[in-house]
Amino acid sequence: MNTQFVGQPIRRVDGRLKVTGGARYAADFNLDEHVYAVIVNATVGLGRIVSIDQAAATRLPGVIAVISHLNAPRLAYHPHKGAIDPATGERLHVLQGDQVRFYGQPVAVVVADTLDQAERAAAALSITYAAKRPAVDPSASDTTEIMAEASKGPKAYYPADTARGDADAALATAPVRIDAFYDTARENHNPMEPHATVARWDGDRVTLWSKTQFVVNEQAEIAAIFGIPTENVQVISPFVGGGFGTTLRTWSHVTIAALAARQVGRPVKLALTRKQMFFTTGHRPRSLQRVALGATPDGKLTSIVHEGRGETSRYEEFIEALTAGTGFMYSCPNVRTQYRIVPLDTGTPNHMRGPGEAQGMFALECAMDELSYELGIDPIELRRRNEPEIDESTGKPFSSRSLMPCYDRGAELFGWAQRNPAPRSMRDDREYVGMGCASATYPVLFSPTRARARLLADGTAEIEVAASDMGPGTYTSMTQVAADALGLPLDNVRFSLGRSDFPPAPPHGGSQTMASVGSAIRAACAAVLEAAARNREVRPIEAEGSAQRDPEVAARFSMHSFGAVFAEVGIDSDVGTIRVRRALGVYGAGRIVNPRLALSQCTGGMVGGIGMALMERTMLDARDGRLVNAHMADYLMPVNLDIDRLEAHFVDEEDPHVNPLGVKGLGEIALVGMAPAIANAIFHATGTRLRNLPISIENVLTA
């Protein structure tokens, strides 16, 4: 493999556009004659719409239409499930009936000549409801846990139940054991760019300039909802201002934008407000977990029990990897995992960076830390004593696993040896200082992808895939891959993405873009070179290529990334403020295509983990399901001053099995492990074990 550019810290090719305001995000597309749509959201958490009085709104200047279930056309809503939609249940049918399933559900849309007029009219709508009290707290007694349909049976991707040995019996007789409950908060992705769609119909064809991490799915979903052929929908999404999973699904506002545009016969721009993003664009579900560990006095695990519950909506069964890492992280003869979901009166959750792993590994890695103190064994040494030879949950070898090399490198860089193991023993002026660590993991995913390569007469090349770049650097890394595959300088390769009429790509999530899209581009480049060699006269000449994982190899190996994350916190001895003084992550993620971009992706994920540990929590009012802090002032996220020293590193790891490029992906794992490392550091600093996220000053003071 030619690696002149792959592996090099190339500057991002979209940098210039982004620092000059030239990058165009969905809401930046201004069409001639377009009008504005503003969604009206339910102000009750459960019930039914009794009446909508739109007289006052309709009289306001500029108002073109008020659309609700009373006058909206019945949409086809043909069955369609994309790779990221919940396997069980049916998506919200928007503006199709009087039922309110959750607080903030769209119940009407107002279209007006200007944004201000549409907002004013939306506020003037008078809607009455017959409201019932919603169930929004998964720990409350009025909720019932269920086994998700898609998690039933041993072949399920996220099985509801797994077991090897007899974990409960082994726990009962273990010489040393810990058994604890963990609670992680509901979070919202909050990318900087709010969701937005500009919709324009030309006859029975619709074009959507839309924020999405999965353009071909948005195309297929809108086609299914409107009952039109897939090729009649064109989705254009050249730049995505952050996503972290929220734009993987095509949410109801995209349908509303298209519906409004068709109703008024003009292009419509619809941008969600920050508040509206909290209602209808998914969230990381709250988790409630129990982890119990049994061990011998010399620190060999004899039992792991991991029981987890996550939220879902009443109408779809969202499941994620809550207990998925537990089976293979450590060597242990007796392991039992249980995963259930709790249907609530909320919108459906969806994947948020490190979906499931972030919460599940929080519980498991805090429990490992607790066990290390119980045993009096250094937490890194405890993990070393339980390092497995193979994936004991499947009996397969790992394609590569660098967990202990990550710990060794991290311990050295972090100065772990300077840590006094006794809790509350280290101090710096007013602060109690604590150091903690935790493991991270994420699977190496791969999805079939196609790519198109075109050689032009001037010696340049164009590459096209319906992929996305929500920020990590797809534009840049794919240009590197193509330049190497074609033997061209970087400047001679133009990579385009974000159009549904390009060859299809998988969701830009699950850390699979580099592997899947990169491999397809290599194949397309090889194909076009071959075609060009056969036919030296014809230019431009183009070819397509595709990539899929060899099923035989996939069946032979267990494929995961691993990492070790370290945190040092300072806790004010009087007022309990919690500061992350420094954090360091070391990852074994296969080949790193662009270290300059990869390091940034990792530190960004680590900051997401700091937010999860100490700040981020979407709060619901139990009386009516209202989202109490659905705005950026009260939904706290780390700002610059919350971060001090952050470092990410990679260990050299060659994995010939995962995919032709040998890449494992980075986006997801970078968030996993940070929260438990911080919680463990807080215990080390204070001697107080805090098992609920986010950890706040009050928790430290009242513990």
Add this chain to the structure above:
Amino acid sequence: MSDTAQSFPTRVDISLTVNGEPVDARVDVSRHLVDFLRLDLGLTGAHAGCEHGVCGACTLQVDGEIVRGCLMLAAQLDGAEVWTVEGLTETGALADLQAAFVERNALQCGFCTPGMLFAAADILAQGGQPSRVAIREHISGNYCRCTGYEAVVDAIETVAGARARGEEVSA
């Protein structure tokens, strides 16, 4: 509608300069500055992120001060001098910062970047070499959800040093 409401103007005329060009407009009194720029003038470099002054994505310059485009009304701008990222790109006022942001990869999705550049330019305009903590504090009103902030501080620190030494930063 009451008499008071009827006598209160719903639209006002404003004359201002935007990126050095004179602009005359009749605007809705409720029109926010960021929407005026983005929707009426097509200057989409300032981004609306939170609509209440927290995230900083709409930060731009009015009469030499950085402001939140979502917290000012267009109606307040009569006689004002407004600069957006498009304009300062053309004048070259942000060139060294822009180059340093690209060089240090101080951006990922780029949505926060134009606002971040204005906040960065503002602390650099105070002169000298600000400490990393001072930089962090000054741009703590500009959220970034992608990079982890470290590179942003590095880039601003680099430009401050280069400016203090009279050097050029190039990408």
